[in-house]
Amino acid sequence: MGLPRGFLAVYNADRNFDFLTPLRYFPATSAEETNGICAHEDGNLITFVLQDGVGGLEVLDGGGGWIPADPVEGSIIVNIGDIVQVLSNKRFKSATHRVVRKPAAHRHSLAFFFNLHGDKWIEPLPEFAGNVGEAPRQWRSLKRNQGRARLKEA
Numbered sequence: 147m148g149l150p151r152g153f154l155a156v157y158n159a160d161r162n163f164d165f166l167t168p169l170r171y172f173p174a175t176s177a178e179e180t181n182g183i184c185a186h187e188d189g190n191l192i193t194f195v196l197q198d199g200v201g202g203l204e205v206l207d208g209g210g211g212w213i214p215a216d217p218v219e220g221s222i223i224v225n226i227g228d229i230v231q232v233l234s235n236k237r238f239k240s241a242t243h244r245v246v247r248k249p250a251a252h253r254h255s256l257a258f259f260f261n262l263h264g265d266k267w268i269e270p271l272p273e274f275a276g277n278v279g280e281a282p283r284q285w286r287s288l289k290r291n292q293g294r295a296r297l298k299e300a
C-alpha cells in the first residue's frame with residue numbers, strides 16, 4: 147500500500163476478531179440456482195483464501211464481466227476488503243466477488259478474515275488524502291461497528 151512496513155499489524159493489533167472458516171460448496175444441479183455465494187464485498191481489511199482445484203471464485207471487472215480466479219496450486223488469494231478501501235481513500239478497491247458452483251464437484255476453500263475491533267476508528271489515512279494534490283476524502287470517519295451501509299452512503 148506504500149505505507150511503512152508492518153503498518154496494518156500496528157493499526158490493527160487486536161487479533162480477537164479474526165476468523166478462519168472452512169467452506170464446502172455442493173455440486174451445482176440443473177434444478178437450482180448455481181450460485182455458491184452471491185456477489186459481495188468483504189467488509190473487513192483483507193481476506194486470504196486457499197482453494198482446492200475445482201474453481202468457481204470470480205471477481206467483477208470494471209466493465210461488469212466476471213473474471214475467474216482460477217486455482218493455482220500453492221497460491222493464496224488476497225482479497226482487499228471495505229476497510230482498506232476506506233483507509234486508502236479508494237485507491238485500493240474492495241473487490242466484488244462471488245462463488246459459482248460447478249456441476250459434479252464439491253469445492254472446498256479456507257478463508258481467513260483479517261478483521262477489526264468494532265470500536266476501531268476508520269478514516270482515510272493522511273498518506274492517501276491529506277496531501278496537496280491528493281484525491282479529496284471520499285469517506286467520512288466512522289467506527290467499524292457503524293456498518294457497511296454507512297461506508298457506502300458516505
Ligand SMILES: O=C(O)CCC(=O)C(=O)O
Pocket residue numbers: 169183188195197203243245255256257
Ligand atoms: O470460498 C471462496 O473462495 C470465497 C469465500 C468468500 O468470498 C467469503 O466467504 O467471503
Ligand SMILES: [Fe+2]
Pocket residue numbers: 186187188193243
Ligand atoms: Fe468474500
